[in-house]
Amino acid sequence: xxTILTNLAKQQIRxxxxxxxxxxxxxxxxxxxxxxxxxxxxxxxxxxxxxxxPLLAELPDMYRSYVMNRLNKIIYRIKDDTIVIVDLWDxxxxxxxxxxxxx
Numbered sequence: 767x768x769t770i771l772t773n774l775a776k777q778q779i780r781x782x783x784x785x786x787x788x789x790x791x792x793x794x795x796x797x798x799x800x801x802x803x804x805x806x807x808x809x810x811x812x813x814x815x816x817x818x819x820p821l822l823a824e825l826p827d828m829y830r831s832y833v834m835n836r837l838n839k840i841i842y843r844i845k846d847d848t849i850v851i852v853d854l855w856d857x858x859x860x861x862x863x864x865x866x867x868x869x
Contacts (some may be wrong), residue, residue: 767810
């Protein structure tokens with residue numbers, strides 16, 4: 767399988783990396799970017815590892831979430847032979863906003 771990132775996912779990853787760099791330094795930012803890469807590779811090899819995201823169950827596509835670390839989870843869906851990463855979700859955010867963001 768291959769992965770693609772939506773513009774929203776790219777934006778969230780960039781914003782998070784920028785924030786981490788500002789607050790915690792280059793080393794921690796680089797570690798975060800490596801975590802994202804490792805998560806992508808894991809999803810490519812085991813796409814059903816993430817659980818079905820209950821907050822998005824009402825939407826037409828089946829969305830899954832993979833907890834990348836204690837603060838972030840990756841929201842994705844599987845389309846044919848591609849994993850579409852839709853969002854990088856900060857788990858400290860209001861859960862109800864996830865639906866609005868993914869729509």
